[in-house]
Amino acid sequence: MAGPLPIADPAPADGLLPNQARLGAESRTFHGYVHIPFCRVRCGYCDFNTYTATELEGANQSDYAEILIQEIAFSAEVMAKSNVPARKLSSVFFGGGTPTQLPAADLTRILAALSETFGILPGAEITTEANPDTVDLEYLQQLATGGFNRISFGMQSAVDSVLKTLERTHNPANVSKAVAAAKQAGLEVSVDLIYGAPGESLDEWRESLETALALEPDHISAYALIVEDGTKLARQIKSGQLAEPDEDLQADKYELAESMLEKAGFGWYEVSNWAKLDSVASTNSHQSAHNLSYWNSQDWWGYGPGAHSHVGGVRWWNVKHPSAYGQKITDGISSAAGRETLDDRVRLEERILLEIRIATGVSIELAKQVHQDAAKLIAGFIADGLIDAASAIQGQIKLTLKGRLLADSLVRQLLG
Numbered sequence: 001m002a003g004p005l006p007i008a009d010p011a012p013a014d015g016l017l018p019n020q021a022r023l024g025a026e027s028r029t030f031h032g033y034v035h036i037p038f039c040r041v042r043c044g045y046c047d048f049n050t051y052t053a054t055e056l057e058g059a060n061q062s063d064y065a066e067i068l069i070q071e072i073a074f075s076a077e078v079m080a081k082s083n084v085p086a087r088k089l090s091s092v093f094f095g096g097g098t099p100t101q102l103p104a105a106d107l108t109r110i111l112a113a114l115s116e117t118f119g120i121l122p123g124a125e126i127t128t129e130a131n132p133d134t135v136d137l138e139y140l141q142q143l144a145t146g147g148f149n150r151i152s153f154g155m156q157s158a159v160d161s162v163l164k165t166l167e168r169t170h171n172p173a174n175v176s177k178a179v180a181a182a183k184q185a186g187l188e189v190s191v192d193l194i195y196g197a198p199g200e201s202l203d204e205w206r207e208s209l210e211t212a213l214a215l216e217p218d219h220i221s222a223y224a225l226i227v228e229d230g231t232k233l234a235r236q237i238k239s240g241q242l243a244e245p246d247e248d249l250q251a252d253k254y255e256l257a258e259s260m261l262e263k264a265g266f267g268w269y270e271v272s273n274w275a276k277l278d279s280v281a282s283t284n285s286h287q288s289a290h291n292l293s294y295w296n297s298q299d300w301w302g303y304g305p306g307a308h309s310h311v312g313g314v315r316w317w318n319v320k321h322p323s324a325y326g327q328k329i330t331d332g333i334s335s336a337a338g339r340e341t342l343d344d345r346v347r348l349e350e351r352i353l354l355e356i357r358i359a360t361g362v363s364i365e366l367a368k369q370v371h372q373d374a375a376k377l378i379a380g381f382i383a384d385g386l387i388d389a390a391s392a393i394q395g396q397i398k399l400t401l402k403g404r405l406l407a408d409s410l411v412r413q414l415l416g
């Protein structure tokens with residue numbers, strides 16, 4: 001969602017998908033992403049496709065659910081006319097922006113439209129992101145009654161000075177209230193943390209991890225702060241007002257997260273994601289099924305401005321501004337700004353890029369298909385302690401802790 005949209009072919013106004021989209025669809029699962037592009041204020045580090053009230057240029061939060069519901073109807077029509085086999089949804093994720101800026105009734109209405117249109121598989125994971133300041137028990141109970149079973153809170157840090165640098169407006173005390181209320185409403189809880197804000201010490205990061213663990217969530221995401229071009233944070237760093245994140249300190253913070261989360265009974269399953277292990281069988285049932293569907297190249301339709309979709313190697317993305325998006329939907333035409341049909345080589349490369357970052361790893365066979373010296377590279381990775389030797393013998397590339405810190409470099413070498 002971040003940054004400018006890719007440059008590619010124009011998408012047809014009727015949205016119809018090429019043949020490739022339906023090939024093999026029976027063996028892939030289908031998922032829904034719903035983008036809610038509203039925030040009360042913009043945090044200095046964030047370049048997500050989101051708008052404050054003054055940036056909406058005529059778009060209206062109160063009409064938004066209705067417009068999204070029209071895109072849901074449009075998507076079902078496009079899939080049917082393109083002969084993509086109908087499948088029930090395996091997961092739904094509401095992201096933003098701040099989905100909980102909208103009334104709970106709007107979110108549950110959108111979810112009901114997805115359910116009526118496609119059906120939702122029993123036990124499917126239904127998540128919304130939330131800013132801790134925007135919810136209370138009544139709101140969360142409404143979500144749970146309407147079919148949501150998981151919530152992901154943007155906690156980011158427990159330290160006042162770090163939250164200030166990040167320009168987060170929430171009161172840290174609200175996080176524990178919001179998490180307690182979510183549990184009372186029967187929702188699975190995840191919290192997002194960010195490490196590496198300018199000036200954040202290792203001890204401050206430890207404090208954030210301890211505070212997050214004390215909340216006893218089911219899942220924790222810990223993201224290294226990315227300094228995105230065009231953000232206020234990038235300008236503050238460029239002008240020398242704030243220090244650039246230090247790479248060695250970032251690595252220490254990642255290692256600290258791994259050791260504290262592991263001790264607390266969490267297992268990593270993607271480079272930035274840890275799920276609480278069930279005590280009985282050490283299974284990892286709290287992993288995000290929705291995010292795993294992205295990393296395993298399944299099919300999803302992304303609803304809303306700037307949202308990306310992927311069906312069978314056909315990828316498209318909607319126009320970014322809610323006002324331009326709303327106009328296209330109202331006109332009954334596709335809201336896609338561009339689209340690309342990936343060839344076999346690019347699909348393979350994408351699989352390597354995504355699957356190497358998950359704990360189950362990527363198969364050596366795939367790596368060999370994209371790099372003629374893959375075997376030699378892999379032998380080097382084992383010698384350097386970057387991938388697990390026993391798994392490599394079984395045919396899988398699985399990152400060690402050291403490898404997780406250098407995941408991007410390994411990918412560059414494998415695709416080089």
Ligand SMILES: C[S@@+](CC[C@H](N)C(=O)[O-])C[C@H]1O[C@@H](n2cnc3c(N)ncnc32)[C@H](O)[C@@H]1O
Pocket residue numbers: 045046047048095096097098129130131132153154155156192193194223224225226227228
């Ligand atoms: C859409 S936001 C989450 C929901 C809500 N808007 C909030 O911030 O509380 C998704 C997550 O992306 C992460 N994020 C956003 N910008 C980031 C950046 N520049 N670097 C690292 N993580 C970032 C944050 O952890 C954030 O919680």
Ligand code: SF4
Pocket residue numbers: 038039041042043046047048050096097098131154
């Ligand atoms: S609240 Fe979330 S989406 Fe909104 S600006 Fe902040 S990080 Fe970005």
